[in-house]
Amino acid sequence: MSAITNPADIIAPEGGPDGTARMNMIQAINSAMDVMMARDPDVIVMGEDVGYFGGVFRATAGLQAKYGKQRVFDTPITECGIIGVAVGMGAYGLRPVPEIQFADYIYPALDQLVSEAARLRYRSAGEFTSPITVRSPFGGGIFGGQTHSQSPEGIFTHVSGVKTVIPSTPYDAKGLLIAAIEDNDPTIFFEPKRIYNGPFDGHWDRPTQNWSQHPAGEVPTGYYKIELGKAKIVRPGEALTILAYGTMVHVCQAVIAEAGVDAEIIDLRTLVPLDIEAIETSVKKTGRCMIVHEATRTSGFGSELSALVQERCFYHLEAPIERVTGFDTPYPHSLEWAYFPGPVRIGEALKKVMKD
Amino acid sequence: MASDLPRANLQPLSLYVPEPKFRPGDTVDFTQVTIPAAGEVRRPDTADRAESFIDLAYELVRVLDDEGKAVGPWNPRLSPETLRAMLRSMALVRAFDERMFRAQRQGKTSFYMKCTGEEAVAVAAAFALDYEDMCFPSYRQQGLLIARGWSMVDMMNQIYSNKGDRLQGRQLPIMYSVKEAGFFSISGNLATQYPQAVGWAMASAAKGDTRIAATWCGEGSTAEGDFHSACTFASVYRAPVIFNVVNNQWAISSFSGFAGAESTTFAARAIGYGIAGLRVDGNDALAVYAATAWAAERARTNQGPTLIEHFTYRVEGHSTSDDPGQYRSAGEATAWPLGDPITRLKDHLIALGEWDEARHAAQDVELAEQVKKAQKEAEQNGILGHGLHQPLDTLFDGVFEEMPWHLREQQAQMLAEETASGRPWARKS
Numbered sequence: 001m002s003a004i005t006n007p008a009d010i011i012a013p014e015g016g017p018d019g020t021a022r023m024n025m026i027q028a029i030n031s032a033m034d035v036m037m038a039r040d041p042d043v044i045v046m047g048e049d050v051g052y053f054g055g056v057f058r059a060t061a062g063l064q065a066k067y068g069k070q071r072v073f074d075t076p077i078t079e080c081g082i083i084g085v086a087v088g089m090g091a092y093g094l095r096p097v098p099e100i101q102f103a104d105y106i107y108p109a110l111d112q113l114v115s116e117a118a119r120l121r122y123r124s125a126g127e128f129t130s131p132i133t134v135r136s137p138f139g140g141g142i143f144g145g146q147t148h149s150q151s152p153e154g155i156f157t158h159v160s161g162v163k164t165v166i167p168s169t170p171y172d173a174k175g176l177l178i179a180a181i182e183d184n185d186p187t188i189f190f191e192p193k194r195i196y197n198g199p200f201d202g203h204w205d206r207p208t209q210n211w212s213q214h215p216a217g218e219v220p221t222g223y224y225k226i227e228l229g230k231a232k233i234v235r236p237g238e239a240l241t242i243l244a245y246g247t248m249v250h251v252c253q254a255v256i257a258e259a260g261v262d263a264e265i266i267d268l269r270t271l272v273p274l275d276i277e278a279i280e281t282s283v284k285k286t287g288r289c290m291i292v293h294e295a296t297r298t299s300g301f302g303s304e305l306s307a308l309v310q311e312r313c314f315y316h317l318e319a320p321i322e323r324v325t326g327f328d329t330p331y332p333h334s335l336e337w338a339y340f341p342g343p344v345r346i347g348e349a350l351k352k353v354m355k356d
Numbered sequence: 357m358a359s360d361l362p363r364a365n366l367q368p369l370s371l372y373v374p375e376p377k378f379r380p381g382d383t384v385d386f387t388q389v390t391i392p393a394a395g396e397v398r399r400p401d402t403a404d405r406a407e408s409f410i411d412l413a414y415e416l417v418r419v420l421d422d423e424g425k426a427v428g429p430w431n432p433r434l435s436p437e438t439l440r441a442m443l444r445s446m447a448l449v450r451a452f453d454e455r456m457f458r459a460q461r462q463g464k465t466s467f468y469m470k471c472t473g474e475e476a477v478a479v480a481a482a483f484a485l486d487y488e489d490m491c492f493p494s495y496r497q498q499g500l501l502i503a504r505g506w507s508m509v510d511m512m513n514q515i516y517s518n519k520g521d522r523l524q525g526r527q528l529p530i531m532y533s534v535k536e537a538g539f540f541s542i543s544g545n546l547a548t549q550y551p552q553a554v555g556w557a558m559a560s561a562a563k564g565d566t567r568i569a570a571t572w573c574g575e576g577s578t579a580e581g582d583f584h585s586a587c588t589f590a591s592v593y594r595a596p597v598i599f600n601v602v603n604n605q606w607a608i609s610s611f612s613g614f615a616g617a618e619s620t621t622f623a624a625r626a627i628g629y630g631i632a633g634l635r636v637d638g639n640d641a642l643a644v645y646a647a648t649a650w651a652a653e654r655a656r657t658n659q660g661p662t663l664i665e666h667f668t669y670r671v672e673g674h675s676t677s678d679d680p681g682q683y684r685s686a687g688e689a690t691a692w693p694l695g696d697p698i699t700r701l702k703d704h705l706i707a708l709g710e711w712d713e714a715r716h717a718a719q720d721v722e723l724a725e726q727v728k729k730a731q732k733e734a735e736q737n738g739i740l741g742h743g744l745h746q747p748l749d750t751l752f753d754g755v756f757e758e759m760p761w762h763l764r765e766q767q768a769q770m771l772a773e774e775t776a777s778g779r780p781w782a783r784k785s
Contacts (some may be wrong), residue, residue, distance in 0.1 A: 076588045092555070
């Protein structure tokens, strides 16, 4: 017990609260867990390959060495078990941060997430809660084929009792992950793995950037958090509103820069709870709205966004709302760049929404 | 599509679909169920390695013999006071079940589930565990709450979804949650509590706590992935947890053969995971007590998990929603070779000279009165059949710790519907 709870064993985050460092998104996520494990002895990290090895994407690198095997450990390959065990640990009083190695592997855990974690507070009238944060890399653009590329966020936004968070920069990833870990409700934290190392403009045939040149790659080394449910205006503009999250935030920025359109780009950051105020204010101002996500189209989160904008901003709209999404096919391997909602698809939609 | 071309010399395949021995109208004959004599099964030391007693997964630990004597190495040698307390708890569970079953039939609530014939499985376990140990039950372990002395009025309030319901009318009747009594919120989804119990136990171990976890599921639910995930996790981390598989022969209308009972025992599931496995006479309160105490001792000394199969029989239907007469022979319950758990413990106490029929009959009357009194008190808070007892605005509470805008908006819509309906409902005071 003393090894875990003795404050003398808690290692202070390097750099101190005022320092910052250049980080890619992996390092920022790692730093968020590091900071939270140092602050709260009840935070534990578990998942396939997360321990000694530090995770297939290195997001948990160094944590086991620093906090011990009792707080950072590898698990059997059973996503149902990982989440079920996390729910039980949460009921005990811990604050687990389980990793599902790829979002594509989260389906065996659905019952534990949907029927258990998300419902526990409600069904027990607050006797038991599930303060768990499920981290999982998601999205395409890495030639991962259909089992390493999916964007299943719409499955979770449909479930009452669970929050869904998707960052688009290292700075946001750390601040949002800390907020998610501190949150007393279950949170799905999807990490857009295409932009782990750098922002991606959607041009797969051009050289990639890394976060070292990007302002949001400058990340405080200590504790800070970004409130869940608050969107960010990435680029203010007057001509139209673009709603996006994750990788698509960067693709959209590149597209409107090339097209020379004065778009207002809103990075939603949290899908549930959604920052409806930011959306409504912006669309009422611009009168046009384009929604962009990688996930499949039908019943995707874009459908919900489109309905909300229509309900709240109908009399301000000057054109039909445009949805730019992945196709309703399994995620392909060799045809990835035909599937991915890249600059061409977004550009065409932009022309449509800006017509008249 | 099957090919039209026969492949020479190969026998056609045939699909085997299990079928229970007896269907409605059949005469029941359980002579093929092997019941070893009480006291015959060895009791390994709690420090022994699981692989050294895999034979126990195929035996049947029994303490009470046909004459009501407690025999053999598993005899827990309980005091007469404890035996009487256990008997009383079991009889109280039965009285509670009778009363609540009838309440459902009277239209006072929507649903009920009895545990008739399985009272020992939960009650004796509760006596063997520490009060602080955490239970992750399925829906048929009401005996845990009764044995832990939890308020029957509180349980009934939940069954009635009335204004005294601690769960605010959110759960189907009998899906209790009582954190104070170490009783985890029951889920209707089967075996989900198994990995949760392991997680709780792992957390307890990681924190250097001394409490252990115990969980229950039916034999049918062992087919769920959660069961196997839990066994793997528990084995890997040597979690201080007790897995109870209540083999009551029936999962609604599916007999145990659909969970694999024709091929092996449920206790034998433990062997593949390298965890301790015991097969116990679930209608023998002393055997259940002894097995639970043995498993608890292993867990408390970091020997890891134990899987206990409780071989028993579900005397009544699955719930108030099914009629067992439609799928199984009515003769099964009386022909069940392991008898009734309450009668067997009563006979034991009588054989010890610590109890008699007259006291037992008087106790039954007293317990029935106690349940009736609790029912009256609970019904002061309302019954489900008489409408909605929960303040309307609580519907949206507790989805999240703080209510987000979209739920506030939907709540406002609901309150507007109330106004439009012209039928005002109760509000939070």
